[in-house]
Amino acid sequence: MPPGPNQERASVAEVFVCAVDQLTTGVIRSAHLGHDDSGLPIMALVLRDNTGKVRAYRNLCRHLPVPLDGGTGDLLSEDGVHLVCGTHGATYRLSDGYCVEGPCEGLALHRLRCREEDGDLYVSVEPR
Numbered sequence: 001m002p003p004g005p006n007q008e009r010a011s012v013a014e015v016f017v018c019a020v021d022q023l024t025t026g027v028i029r030s031a032h033l034g035h036d037d038s039g040l041p042i043m044a045l046v047l048r049d050n051t052g053k054v055r056a057y058r059n060l061c062r063h064l065p066v067p068l069d070g071g072t073g074d075l076l077s078e079d080g081v082h083l084v085c086g087t088h089g090a091t092y093r094l095s096d097g098y099c100v101e102g103p104c105e106g107l108a109l110h111r112l113r114c115r116e117e118d119g120d121l122y123v124s125v126e127p128r
């Protein structure tokens with residue numbers, strides 16, 4: 001029997017991001033997790049929020065299906081507590097990915113799952 005859409009998602013590999021201690025506040029790491037059902041790449045943004053917790057979000061704006069950073073890696077707000085889309089300025093909280101200002105206010109970035117093991121950090125598509 002061929003795999004259904006959810007089975008395809010589940011087959012996306014978990015990806016090594018970096019050593020946990022290399023992810024300091026203000027650093028944003030990225031990782032490629034394959035493609036979604038629409039053929040769009042699934043790029044992860046992995047970071048520490050302002051409380052020190054590790055967070056991972058899909059690098060895909062909720063306004064239009066484009067990367068938040070346009071591939072530049074430059075998306076942290078000046079105060080260091082938001083991610084800002086470079087296209088139209090949607091502003092997302094680091095702590096939960098919630099859009100607090102901009103054309104998609106009220107929506108949130110897609111969260112991805114992070115796992116730590118032996119000092120290394122891994123990210124994968126969150127199971128649905």
Ligand code: FES
Pocket residue numbers: 061062063064065066068085086087088089090102103104
């Ligand atoms: S595409 Fe991100 S705010 Fe419009």
